[in-house]
Amino acid sequence: MGNRGIVFLLIVSLAFNIYLLGPETISERLEMQGDQVSLQETNEDLRRQLEECNQSLEACSLQLEFYREQLLESGIGGEECPLAFLxxxxxxxxxxxxxxxxxxxxxxxxxxxxxxxxxxxxxxxxxxxxxxxxxxxxxxxxxxxxxxxxxxxxxxxxxxxxxxxxxxxxxxxxxxxxxxxxxxxxxxxxxxxxxxxxxxxxxxxxxxxxxxxxxxxxxxxxxxxxxxxxxxxxxxxxxxxxxxxxxxxxxxxxxxxxxxxxxxxxxxxxxxxxxxxxxxxxxxxxxxxxxxxxxxxxxxxxxx
Known part of the structure; x- marks a missing residue:
């Protein structure tokens, strides 16, 4: 077959798919693909935020441990602050x-x-x-x-x-x-x-x-x-x-x-x-x- 024949078959195949699926189905598939890409980007942003929170918690934990050691060195660590009598x-x-x-x-x-x-x-x-x-x-x-x-x-x-x-x-x-x-x-x-x-x-x-x-x-x-x-x-x-x-x-x-x-x-x-x-x-x-x-x-x- 010549090139003209191949082009003709592609046009016929595309027309047949459009006929079977309809233009609305193709549009929906394209929208779903776009939504999937958006969800992937959102998940990536959430992952980065979670990592940042974990880093902050780790820093707070280190500070808490530092202050606890300071209290122990001062001789009052482990003791609860006395409550006010009323x-x-x-x-x-x-x-x-x-x-x-x-x-x-x-x-x-x-x-x-x-x-x-x-x-x-x-x-x-x-x-x-x-x-x-x-x-x-x-x-x-x-x-x-x-x-x-x-x-x-x-x-x-x-x-x-x-x-x-x-x-x-x-x-x-x-x-x-x-x-x-x-x-x-x-x-x-x-x-x-x-x-x-x-x-x-x-x-x-x-x-x-x-x-x-x-x-x-x-x-x-x-x-x-x-x-x-x-x-x-x-x-x-x-x-x-x-x-x-x-x-x-x-x-x-x-x-x-x-x-x-x-x-x-x-x-x-x-x-x-x-x-x-x-x-x-x-x-x-x-x-x-x-x-x-x-x-x-x-x-x-x-x-x-």
Missing amino acids: GNATMQAPAIVQRVELIERGPFIRQRVTEEGAMLDISVEMVPGRGRVLVQTVPLMGVIFQDTANMAVSLAQERTGADLSQSDIIFSITANEEIPGVDGPSAGALMTVLVLSSINSTPLNPLVTVTGTIDEQGNVGAVGGILEKAEISEQTGKELILIPEENRQLEITSETGRSVGGIVISEGESEIVDAESYIEEEIGIEVEYVSDLDDILQYVFVDQ
């Missing part, structure tokens, strides 16, 4: 208020210092912070509670093992009136109880109060004004007051007066009595002696 507790504390009275007798003026009981609302709140111990008094009082507060927090941490380095401990001492002088250290035992209650989330018995100093070993020390503190505690509805063992012996003074030439001379007689028996009989509030923190904890919580 909590609060409130207790009423009996206190002694000194008042100065000016007495005029003719041309003479003299001062008379009297002592009476007062009830303070003492509360502690633990919030996220930097391990600070803060004290606020409302209204401003003439005594510093800071040393007592620091001792209470230190003793509570030692007893419970709690790490308070991520908490601020805020003591609030509130009175109904401006108080010129308060025996601050005598609230040490009570403030320690407040911190323990806040750490352990243990509710306190509102019918119980305590007075006494506290030392680093948790020993409760003697305080003044036991009678006045017992009286104000009973007047404000308390049923039990805890007093230091060292205050077991109570000196009671009774005054008598006799007239000499129109001048009244006051004379006083003292006797030593058992504080628990005297207070329970004369004031009407229950008394328990305490010598250390363990003794106090037997009485101050609701469930005990």
Whole structure:
């Protein structure tokens, strides 16, 4: 056959295929081929992105390992950062208020210092912070509670093992009136109880109060004004007051007066009595002696 014959057969074959398949089928096949090429390009882009992500993850892993080694070298690796303790507790504390009275007798003026009981609302709140111990008094009082507060927090941490380095401990001492002088250290035992209650989330018995100093070993020390503190505690509805063992012996003074030439001379007689028996009989509030923190904890919580 000649060239013309071959060309004629090709034209006939193409016409026959178009007739059998139709122009739409050929167009669809061409579109499918284009889509396949596009998908291959997309897959290639995704593969490159995956490789980049793997490289980033590897870099982050190396950085993490570096910082972990730094922590290990600094001696704190493997230890979890302490969590902040959160909590609060409130207790009423009996206190002694000194008042100065000016007495005029003719041309003479003299001062008379009297002592009476007062009830303070003492509360502690633990919030996220930097391990600070803060004290606020409302209204401003003439005594510093800071040393007592620091001792209470230190003793509570030692007893419970709690790490308070991520908490601020805020003591609030509130009175109904401006108080010129308060025996601050005598609230040490009570403030320690407040911190323990806040750490352990243990509710306190509102019918119980305590007075006494506290030392680093948790020993409760003697305080003044036991009678006045017992009286104000009973007047404000308390049923039990805890007093230091060292205050077991109570000196009671009774005054008598006799007239000499129109001048009244006051004379006083003292006797030593058992504080628990005297207070329970004369004031009407229950008394328990305490010598250390363990003794106090037997009485101050609701469930005990």
